[in-house]
Amino acid sequence: MKRRVAILGATGIVGQRFISLLHNHPWFEIELLVSSDKSSGKIYGETVKWVIEHHLPSSIAELTLHPLNPELIIKEDIDVVFTALPAEVAMQIEAELAKHGIVVVSNSSNMRMEPDIPLIVPEINAEHIDIINYQQKKRAWEGFIVKIPNCTTIILSLSLKPLIDEFGVERVVASSMQAVSGAGLTGVPSVVILDNLIPYIEGEEEKVESESLKILGELSPGGIQLNRDLKVTASCHRVPVLDGHTIAVFAELKEKPTIHDIIRALEEFRSNKIKNLGLPTAPAKPIVVRRELDRPQPRLDRLEGKGMSVVVGRLREDKALGGVKYVVLGHNTVRGAAGTGVLIAELLVAKNII
Ligand SMILES: NC(=O)c1ccc[n+]([C@@H]2O[C@H](COP(=O)([O-])OP(=O)(O)OC[C@H]3O[C@@H](n4cnc5c(N)ncnc54)[C@H](OP(=O)(O)O)[C@@H]3O)[C@@H](O)[C@H]2O)c1
Structure with a gap:
């Protein structure tokens, strides 16, 4: 029924x-x-x-x-x-x-x-x-x-989950480039956004910084405990893209895996939490890794997994933070909403x- x-x-x-x-x-x-x-x-x-x-x-x-x-x-x-x-x-x-x-x-x-x-x-x-x-x-x-x-928090958190599980993550710096559809049907006038970007989205940075700690936190009898091991800082920007939020991520890792190990962890992530439930909307691969130097791109990659997969690319070592830096993209009204x-x-x- x-x-x-x-x-x-x-x-x-x-x-x-x-x-x-x-x-x-x-x-x-x-x-x-x-x-x-x-x-x-x-x-x-x-x-x-x-x-x-x-x-x-x-x-x-x-x-x-x-x-x-x-x-x-x-x-x-x-x-x-x-x-x-x-x-x-x-x-x-x-x-x-x-x-x-x-x-x-x-x-x-x-x-x-x-x-x-x-x-x-x-x-x-x-x-x-x-x-x-x-x-x-x-x-x-x-x-x-x-x-x-x-929406931005969902896309960021999905990409962080296998890194946290396999290597431990201490600090994350996230800089987003968010689509206009994220502001709703009447959200951003075309004269404001075309040929332009807006380096401010009200309340967005606070949401990314706090909600990610709750999603990646622990269930306890009196409520969800925030993940206190993780620190997230964000800068959020509106760009003239129709659909698809892109985030440049810089993550400090506890362990020192190779980029090859990181790619494997992301590609093999299947989530044992819902694996055997047969949920019709679950994508076969929650995270897709692209190896081309110029991907992911919103127009080309936002419908990956019918819009339910996030696409990670540009994986490289971050020497300043001691970890990894990458770009992750997700469809904001599908995966993000x-x-x-x-x-x-x-x-x-x-x-x-x-
Ligand atoms: N867009 C995204 O990518 C995204 C992602 C994640 C979360 N969200 C959140 O999802 C919610 C909806 O976002 P959206 O982008 O779909 O916004 P939207 O395009 O502006 O749509 C808003 C909807 O709310 C209805 N509405 C507005 N005021 C109402 C009222 N007083 N009583 C009943 N209905 C009312 C509107 O109906 P009318 O057409 O009749 O005005 C319309 O159906 C927001 O809270 C937003 O923050 C959006």
Whole structure:
């Protein structure tokens, strides 16, 4: 039996990705699309400014958009709500839904750092999902909230995971070049970004520096413990690329492996955490290594693994930090948002939680 799902923020860029990934999904059925008051009551296909490369499915185009009303969602007997709302809007509704028994898988940044709210990248920390029992008890909720991390943080953390496991990582310096789609459908005006770059993205550096420590932290009975062995510093920049965040990474390692050992660790990373669960959206290779000197590139590499793999290249020794430097690229609205959200929901199904 397919789980009934609702998408909040269905007209936005991440909402569109959710639709594209959930339409014809073997485990989920899209039942409800929700937008702001300005478009609710209208027909989805006549209202949405569809911007992603897949066709808008005709059965979805015919659906009527609903207003953001928790009672309606609860009444519709929805199993999972995927939220792709601005954080200030999500903040008002997600707790209400969880309180009334709804499972919320959320893209919005509110509550991400609360110790009882799991912040999941299934290949890295699938076991953190177990904190939901504590969350439900502590907050007296029948449902629960799981958060999808920040897009840049997901891409960076995936590339760091095998390095941490095999060689130990002390300090990371990350400098991002982030696509315009990361700012949403109306986020960056073309006159601002074309022929230009913006060396500031509000709140982004703080998210990368804090959320990576939580994703790579430890599950404990009273909440997720941050990884205290790791230090991450970030500088984030918006560039005139449509989709695909690229990050230049400099990592100080505890051990001194060869570049050959590092390539092997990255290429062989398969995540024993979800390996045998058969999750439909899991890529065969979470990390793909390119050996050409001029890769990865957003236009050429962002759809690797249907957008679910991150692509690492330019691996070389970092003599200043004592470790490795490389470039990692990931699709911000797939791996960095909706794709990881769908993978989380699949994990919940595979573990019989929903
Ligand atoms: N874009 C990315 O790469 C990315 C990656 C990771 C996380 N995120 C996060 O995901 C969320 C969505 O991002 P996005 O890029 O998809 O933004 P977006 O393109 O601006 O879409 C925002 C969506 O929220 C809806 N909305 C806005 N205000 C609302 C309200 N008061 N009530 C109900 N619905 C409302 C909009 O509906 P209308 O069309 O009716 O206004 C639209 O569907 C944000 O929290 C963002 O930080 C984005």
